[in-house]
Amino acid sequence: MNFMNVIELTKKLISLPSYDDGNLYEKPMSDFLVTYVREYLPWMQIELQEVSANRFNVFFKDAGETQLLVVDQIDTVIPDAGWTTNPLEAVERDGKIFGLGASDSKGNVASLLKALEANGPTRGLAVLFYVDEEYFFKGMNKFVGSTLASSIDPQWILSVDGNGSSLGTGCRGLVEFDLELRSASGHSANPQTSGVLRPFLKTLRSFEDWLTSYKDDQQGVPTWNVARLQSGLLLREDASRPDFGEQGNRIPNFLQAKIEVRTTPGLSGEEIEVFWRSSLEGSIGLDVRIAPVFAYAGFSTPRSELMNVEQAIDSILGRVDYLDASTFGYLDLSMLAQVYPEARLCSFGIGEPGTNHRANEYVVCKRLEEGQAIYQQIIQNLLMI
Secondary structure, X not given: OXXXXXXXXXHHHHOOOOOOOOOOOOHHHHHHHHHHHHHHOOOOEEEEEEEEOOEEEEEEEOOOOOOEEEEEEOOOOOOOOOOOOOOOOOEEEXXXXXXXXXXXXXXXXXXXXXXXXXXXXXXXXXXXEEOOOOOOOHHHHHHHOOHHHHOOOOOEEEEOOOEOOEEEOEEOEEEEEEEEEEOOOOEOOOOOOOOOHHHHHHHHHHHHHHHHHHOXXXXXXXXXXXXXXXXXXXXXXXXXXXXXXXXXXXXXOEEXXXXXXXXOOOOOHHHHHHHHHHHHOOOOOOEEEEEEXXXXXXXXXXXXXXXXXXXXXXXXXXXXXXXXXXXXXXXXXXXXXXXXXXXXXXXXXXXXXXXXXXXXXXXXXXXXXHHHHHHHHHHHHHHOO
């Protein structure tokens, strides 16, 4: 394998398909990473962790007792319409590299690999490149439940899956559940006598008020989203979809909803379920069914514990910008907080804000070089190289 600088390596990674195509998935990417690590980081011990057919987490560590674990995804979203170039053929133009995954997160992977090369042999470093971050978290779920995860106990965990050259010190949790309500119907002239829609809307309003009591200084107020909602007078229940009546004078007797909540520290999925049950079950004649889908806790690391990371960023950029945890999505980095409760977690990435998951995604070449230097310095600071 020929030597590549960080820009050339980013282009190479973009050329490797690593999305859910139902066949190869991330295998071209994981195969390349194994070859690359063996050639350029020979002091690292590699272990492939099979998640499913053709889907492998790539884990490697030096011979020392792990103090720092660095993680990033190796999958991308499925390319959508609107690309003006081939998404798997990187195009460099105007100081930017365009291509699928350039920002999320192959540019970060390239910067990290080059930083590892530049630092040379370490003692106390482990790296996890994992699959299926974009859809179902299968890669991270596989790792956190494995003996591989329990074989290390890092003091620091850094995710390089990020953008904006900003430091993330926390992430809200993610709770999702399916709700089904059934009741008797009735005439719309007496709407208080029966139905499912009024109790649902009343509970939703009180739920929003209740969430304000869990406001966090860093992460703000928890937020909710009704991702799917269908309700009406149920005439026939089909395996694929309910058949609803069209009469305007009948009160809905059936409701299904998928509800998502972005939680702050101290708010659990169990507490959310208790709130909904206690509120809804107070309605006479209402049958309430709640099916949890998942409940992932977030994390929050005090900035005072990340001074070595901040120093590394400031030494290259001359400043430290912070991500606002109240405005971005769930990071599966949070799962590691449950496995390593004493570790200090943070994220930093050089992806381009606003381009992830979009056609003509790009990363700025200068940021790739800055990212390499920052990752190199963070590793030196935390491992005291």
